[in-house]
Amino acid sequence: MKQKKRWSDYLWIAELLYLCLGLFNILFAWLGMLFFCIPLLVAIVGGSKAYCNRYCGRGQLLGLLGEKLKLSRNVPPPKFLRSPWFRYGFLTFFMIMFGLMLVSTWKVFTGAPLSETVTLLWVFRLPWQWADVSFAAPWMAQFAFGFFSVMLTSTILGLTTMVLFRPRSWCVYCPMGTMTQGICKLRNGRKAKSCGGTGKTNCGAAQAPRQ
Numbered sequence: 001m002k003q004k005k006r007w008s009d010y011l012w013i014a015e016l017l018y019l020c021l022g023l024f025n026i027l028f029a030w031l032g033m034l035f036f037c038i039p040l041l042v043a044i045v046g047g048s049k050a051y052c053n054r055y056c057g058r059g060q061l062l063g064l065l066g067e068k069l070k071l072s073r074n075v076p077p078p079k080f081l082r083s084p085w086f087r088y089g090f091l092t093f094f095m096i097m098f099g100l101m102l103v104s105t106w107k108v109f110t111g112a113p114l115s116e117t118v119t120l121l122w123v124f125r126l127p128w129q130w131a132d133v134s135f136a137a138p139w140m141a142q143f144a145f146g147f148f149s150v151m152l153t154s155t156i157l158g159l160t161t162m163v164l165f166r167p168r169s170w171c172v173y174c175p176m177g178t179m180t181q182g183i184c185k186l187r188n189g190r191k192a193k194s195c196g197g198t199g200k201t202n203c204g205a206a207q208a209p210r211q
């Protein structure tokens with residue numbers, strides 16, 4: 001029997017909308033803080049990976065593109081991607097880059113000029129001057145440029161691994177998934193498996209058998 005759709009099954013639309021709004025005006029990048037804070041809050045307060053398993057628009061979008069639109073090769077991701085050293089190493093790298101983004105925001109707050117660029121994959125700087133940010137404080141605009149860079153970069157990585165491997169291969173090394181899984185483990189101790197992780201991947205959905 002076909003399962004009835006819940007509102008939470010359509011959160012992939014929120015993910016798409018977020019990316020479009022960011023292209024329209026970079027200040028919408030601030031909304032991405034919701035995608036950052038909600039999974040952490042769910043893990044800290046609830047001790048579960050409910051966000052990953054049910055409410056993550058990005059995970060849903062990758063699943064839809066890979067499974068429904070058949071854009072994925074649907075082969076298992078390489079072993080190294082699932083290894084703890086890679087997942088925690090990638091999380092560390094991601095957090096260092098996030099920290100550098102906060103430093104840039106602080107510099108603009110203290111008088112440095114605003115850099116109106118979006119940086120893809122931490123290397124490629126794209127001029128991004130079409131958005132009117134004059135009504136916001138320069139540091140707010142700088143944070144938006146940095147945060148949207150992070151979101152676009154992780155989207156590109158997610159799409160690339162979706163095409164090359166299984167649809168939700170990004171979930172295997174997603175920094176948010178690694179963090180929430182770590183929080184679950186700390187909170188639940190040996191019962192960590194009940195929060196969706198196996199110690200090898202970040203998200204139960206990433207391991208679901210694919211047709």
Ligand code: SF4
Nearest residue numbers: 052056059171174177
């Ligand atoms: S691992 Fe990341 S992308 Fe995957 S469902 Fe969790 S938060 Fe979303």
